[in-house]
Amino acid sequence: xxxxxxxxxxxxxxxxxxxxxxxxxxxxxxxxxxxxxxxxxxxxxxxxxxxxxxxxxxxxxxxxxxxxxxxxxxxxxxxxxxxxxxxxxxxxxxxxxxxxxxxxxxxxxxxxxxxxxxxxxxxxxxxxxxxxxxxxxxxxxxxxxxxxxxxx
Amino acid sequence: xxxxxxxxxxxxxxxxxxxxxxxxxxxxxxxxxxxxxxxxxxxxxxxxxxxxxxxxxxxxxxxxxxxxxxxxxxxxxxxxxxxxxxxxxxxxxxxxxxxxxxxxxxxxxxxxxxxxxxxxxxx
Numbered sequence: 001x002x003x004x005x006x007x008x009x010x011x012x013x014x015x016x017x018x019x020x021x022x023x024x025x026x027x028x029x030x031x032x033x034x035x036x037x038x039x040x041x042x043x044x045x046x047x048x049x050x051x052x053x054x055x056x057x058x059x060x061x062x063x064x065x066x067x068x069x070x071x072x073x074x075x076x077x078x079x080x081x082x083x084x085x086x087x088x089x090x091x092x093x094x095x096x097x098x099x100x101x102x103x104x105x106x107x108x109x110x111x112x113x114x115x116x117x118x119x120x121x122x123x124x125x126x127x128x129x130x131x132x133x134x135x136x137x138x139x140x141x142x143x144x145x146x147x148x149x150x151x152x
Numbered sequence: 153x154x155x156x157x158x159x160x161x162x163x164x165x166x167x168x169x170x171x172x173x174x175x176x177x178x179x180x181x182x183x184x185x186x187x188x189x190x191x192x193x194x195x196x197x198x199x200x201x202x203x204x205x206x207x208x209x210x211x212x213x214x215x216x217x218x219x220x221x222x223x224x225x226x227x228x229x230x231x232x233x234x235x236x237x238x239x240x241x242x243x244x245x246x247x248x249x250x251x252x253x254x255x256x257x258x259x260x261x262x263x264x265x266x267x268x269x270x271x272x273x274x275x
Binding site: 026069092104109132 | 196221237259
């Protein structure tokens with residue numbers, strides 16, 4: 001049973017092709033959110049640095065936490081706060097998209113592999129994917145259950 | 153403080169560019185597979201790989217602006233994971249597994265490629 005878009009950033013099936021392609025208000029909300037998310041990620045990394053050859057715990061935590069939050073947000077915007085037009089662009093596409101990162105994840109793995117820490121690289125690769133997917137699955141289910149319980 | 157501002161500037165550009173690129177890719181591919189997010193993650197990984205390979209040649213400010221800020225915000229783990237779970241829930245389980253496998257293989261390949269190119273230029 002499809003609920004809401006597959007892509008939380010853009011889904012033309014849901015957003016509709018009729019909507020203006022580049023609405024400046026939406027782009028502004030995404031940019032502001034992206035700046036906040038990127039700054040938060042930078043500050044977490046500064047406060048919790050990963051030593052060379054070490055397991056990148058801060059990037060793992062950033063990505064898993066961001067995935068848990070997108071699960072909550074997407075259920076809320078598709079089932080409850082359906083009239084809040086800027087909530088998904090600002091918080092989902094902007095803040096959480098800017099906070100979580102795929103490129104740093106990939107570079108972390110490459111750095112570990114080239115530094116001859118293939119075991120840590122593989123462990124990091126797997127725990128991030130599993131942690132991120134489980135986080136989304138858990139928060140989507142929990143948020144849906146909470147909404148069903150509240151509206152019963 | 154200047155460093156934080158560089159990261160903010162990169163994020164300010166990277167996040168809306170992800171939205172624009174994602175939208176442009178989706179408008180051309182009418183498939184369930186999330187090609188838009190896949191594309192931005194691969195391109196962002198290529199650029200960050202290039203930057204990391206050139207880390208000794210490029211100033212740290214460039215790394216913060218383009219690497220941490222721009223590439224970090226252009227690419228996303230939350231959208232990638234959310235899409236994967238949505239595909240899985242919609243019984244498109246093959247696409248869910250394909251999305252994870254293809255994103256990781258292509259993302260890692262791009263990082264190695266980008267790093268190799270910049271090392272070839274600056275060494």
